[in-house]
Amino acid sequence: MSRKKDASDVQSGLSLSFGHAFVAPDQRRHRSSMAVQIPDNPRQLEIKGACAIIADSTWRNAIARQAGDISVRGFLADYYSTPDHWDIKTSATRVLRALNGWCYSQSRYVQGGSYISSLSAIIFRGRESFLFHMGDTLVFRLRGAEFEQISRDHVTDLGGYRYPSRALGMDNNVDIDHMNLSLKTGDVFLFTSQAVRGTLTPTDYMHAIRQQASDLDGACERLAGIARERAGARGYGAEAFCFQLVRVDSLPAQDMGPPVQLPGQLPIPAELEIGDRIDGLLIESIISRTARAHVYGVRDEASLRRMVMKTPSPALSSRNPYLEHFLLQQWIGERVRSSFVVRIVAPPRPRRHLYYLMRPIEGQPLDHWLEQHPEACIEQRLDIARQLARAVHALHRRDILHQAIRPENIMIDQHEQVVLIDFGACARRLDDDNNAALALARDAGLGMHSAPEYALGLGVSRRSDQYSLASTIYWLLTGAMPYDMAPDMLEDEQGLSLLTYRRARDINPQVPAILDNALQRALSPCRALRFRRLSELIHALRHAMTFADADEEDESSPLPEKTLDAPSRHKALRLWQGIAATLLLSLVAVMLIK
Incomplete structure (x- = not known):
């Protein structure tokens, strides 16, 4: 099934046409996947461009089709979700490395196959294209009378077979070929798989494309037909072929300049005072x-809507690394959809300065709320804990670490609704390592609820947020901390052995035992011993209310022994004696046979 789409109605400058075709004797064993995505949103098209991609797995792979489909769909979904201020190379390489890590880790759980595939992608933006390639997929460019391969084969010859020496999911680390190519009107790019090598010549490609210039789907079908005939004549007709063509129909004018001003290019606003105005917003507080x-607390003078504005400090220079993270904060707030996480709102009109707007919260921080409600019952406190856990879980589902879960960043509104605020220390797990996340958290400032690994400079992960969440819940239920020594005071890893957990039930007997045991594990000084998933702690919180009023026994206590009468004990003894005799006879028989 082939398709064709013209992008001229989406953007007046860059216009693309494309088509593709598959040929496979057995569709269930197809190992290639292709796609072209042209965003409908003009702004996204101008910033991120259009993308053409192909992925191809090996024919010996039992899940070859799934590997190719996941590679293509995963790259397109994640690439167009990256922050707008990231350039194309940063966005594509970070997505590919994250996707490679996922494929490599998942392959360990598959028998007879793996999530390994070669991949080639070209991103078209403005008058340029950007090629990202790994493996043995083939990308050619037809420009006038020149037909050349622009991708480089990463293959190894073993016993007469050619195997990819570099591919997505093959190793925990991956090298990605990157190339910038200028575009000209009429350029045609051909994407195909290694299986076609040896069946078609450059002349075949050029004739088929030019004869079907008005129908790229037809050109792909013609190439597929020729390849199938020649492969059949040579005795390997079972091979699967795929072809994808992308043609540049028109380009933006040379002197158009940047079509969109990115947020990172906006100036930092000066220090504002009450009564000042910026972009139609009045500073109220x-x-x-x-x-x-x-x-600042602001009000839109046109709609009278109240919002909260956050701006970088005017003292920061335009090259300060914090500015890039400031843009990331806005990106996080726009993509995390949870009623328990502060919501970023779109500005009412185009911005002329660097800031972002948030929905206001009519409430107070958790520590202030507890001071005013010391009589809050265990049910109220458990409800707040569950809401907070759902807020953290919403961030983790987007691969975001909050890294600053503490009472002053937890707002309680007039309806006792929890809202987690402050993205100042948030970091993405998409990054190549967690050193940047660790440095960011330290720069933002550690506290008594920070996990020990932050003070010791060890690796951080979702389980670090799990510790901070559990520590905050422990404090919420008991008014105390789980350890006599604050984790942020540790000097080396040997100090972890000095941390002894204090049972929450010893301080507040109303804490259910099931929750106390869960908190003890989530608060383990050793990160590897905590829950593998945050959902396990959420499960304990969900069931804690059931046992809030019950005098539960500690789950660690042994079960009561079941007493047996004399006849029952005699029968059990005879049963085990018979089993032991049977095993002994079997062992003797095996020894005699040998």
Whole structure:
């Protein structure tokens, strides 16, 4: 089944046409996947461009088709979800490395196959294209009378067979070929798999494309037909072929300049005072001012809507690394959809300065709320804990670490609704390592609820957030900390052995035993001993209310022994004696046979 689409109605400058065709004797064993994605949103098209991609797995792979499909769909979904201020190379390489890590880890759980596939992708933006390639998929460019291969084969010859020496999911680390190519009107790019090598010549490609210039689907079908005939004549007709063509129909004018001003190019606003105006927003209050950011209460003069504005500190230079993270904060808030996480709102009109807007919260931080509600019952506190856990879980589902889960960043509104705020230390797990996340958390400031690995400079992960969440819940239920020594005071790993957990039930007997046991595990000083998934702690919180009023026994206590009468004990003894005799006879028989 082939398709064709013209992008001229989406963007007046760049216009693309494409088509493709598959040929496979057995569709269930097809090992290739292809796609072309042209965003409907003009802004996204101008920033991220259009993408053409092909993935191809090996024919010996039992899940070859799934490997190719996951590679293509995963790259397209994640690439167009990256922050707008990332350039194309940063976005594509980070997505490919994250996808490679996932495929490599999942292959360990598959028998008879793996999520390994070669991959080639070209991103078209403006008058340029960007090629990202690994493996043995083939990409050619037809420009006038020149037909050349622009991808480089990463293959190894073993026993007369050619195997990819580099591919997605083959190793935990991956090398990605990257190439910038200028575009000309009429350029045609051909994507195909290694299986076609030896069946078609450059002349075949050029004739088929030019004869079907008005129908790229037809050109792909013609190439597939010729390849199938020649492969059959040579005795390997079972091979699967695929072809994808992308043609550049028109390009933006040379002197158009940047079509969209990215957020990172906007100037930092000066220090604002009550009564000042910026982009039609009136400053009504000053919420906080720090060395890195200023937060204001604002009102839209047109709609009278109240919002919260966050801006970088004017003292920061345009090259300060914090500015890139400031843009990431906005990206996080726009993509995390949870009623328990502060919501980023779209500005009412185009911005002329660097800031982002948030929905206001009519409430107070958790520590202030507890001071005013010391009589809050265990059910109220458990309800707050469950809401907070759902907020953290919403971030983790987007592969985001909060890294600053503490009472002052947890707002309680007038309806006792929990809202987790402050993205100042948030980091993405998409990054190549967690050193940047660790440095970011330290720069934002550690606290008594921070996991020990932050103070010791060890690796951080979702389980680090799990510790901070559990520590905050422990404090919420008991008013105390789980350890006599604050984890942020540790000097080396040997100090972890000095941390002895204090049972929450010893401080507050109303804490259910099932929750106390869950908190003890989530608060383990050793990160590897905590829950593998946050959902396990959420499960304990969900069931804690059932046992809130019950006098539960500690789950670690041994089960009561079941007493047996004399006849029952005699029968059990005879049964085990018979089993032991049978095993002994079997062993003797095996020895005699040998």
